[in-house]
Amino acid sequence: MNGSNLKKRSLRTAVLATFVATVFAALVYSRIMAYSLAPTMRPADFHGLPLWYIPLAYIWDYLSHGWICLLFAFVAAGIIYEFIPKDIINRYMSSGKASGYALGVGVAPLFTVCSCTMIPLFSGILYAGAGIGPAISFLLMAPAANILTILLTGEIISWQIAAVRIFASLTTALVAGIVISRTPWGKEIENEHKSNNPGKTMTVDVVKLPLDERLINSLRFAWYLGRQILPFFLLGLMIVGYVEAFLPEEIVESYLTGLQGILLASVIGGPLYTPTLVEIVLGRGLLNLGMSQAALLSWLMGQPYDIPNMMAGSKIVKWKVVLSYAMIAWMFSVIFGLTYGLAIGAL
């Protein structure tokens, strides 16, 4: 490599690194100065606004507060995805049950900010011989604990809920994985793929890139994620704007609180298809209208067993397996909702 090329590279690296550092610093600064990144409008603020203006007001309220958080979330997701060593899964996935579970719930969700890597990883874990348990744990953990979801749950709702959500999802994912790997139909699938242990890591020799190209790749991926997710997110915001404006608080308060609220939230939170991240804004909207925190947790935990997730899973494993993990996940969302409600004394 010649001198001027090297100089160009270092300059590019410096510019990109500065941009990333600025985004990170903006979030830290907003924390220190205690700006609220969450929206500030209350349902009452919407009453009396013209119909066409409601979604605009809502989106403006969201973006004027939340843009730092959204920008940070996407940039962080891009950076993590690019810089996490990708051969880690290949190397450790087939080396035993315990490490399979650990990877399934711990590392793998970092990769899955994009739903199009989720099913390949699910089938990969299964076919590589790590077993049905780690594969199921991964599938249930990924939508609940990827970097975008965690950041936005924390910023938009509360960090307490975000922490509880991670813990609850982790427990659910592990229990569902272990239980299903003991069922007859789970064992059947596992035996089917047992002989298929590859261990041919020799065939993977990934090319290393210089730092500036890796930074560009991260931002490019962040941009790609933004384009995939933000249109649905904005559409979701518009709908939530109307929900907040027109859904009477009495209805939410009487149906989405108490035991009945948890049951109802866990049922509609699941099958109801909410694109990535919209469940968080919609949850926040319902919370503003009077949904209990306990019901909100059950609502958020419904994400892993929504219909698209189940459809995708059923292409790889039998419906019986899909229905079993959905049942377990649903039961746990109710149990955790109840426990959380009792613990904070606001059922």
Place this chain on the structure above:
Amino acid sequence: MDKKVVLEVIGVDPPCKRCATTHKNTEEAASRLRKDGVDVSVQKLNITSKEVVSKYGVILSPALAVNGQVRIAGRIPSPDEIVRIVKQSGLG
């Protein structure tokens, strides 16, 4: 040039956008290599198939393998980079 180069694009089926871009870039790299007289063929593999997992293990999509070795995983390579990888492997 008597060496044969097989480029395998490994992605989900139906292709997601990133896998489709990788496929397009690979085709472009292949046509450039062909102009230089390299015998290149491009194949599309499904990452959720058992054959791919038993051959390459668990990898991230989109991925690109050159003559049976995964060189790119979890990102989109540019046509330039693919040409470079093939040439550096002593195949072009």
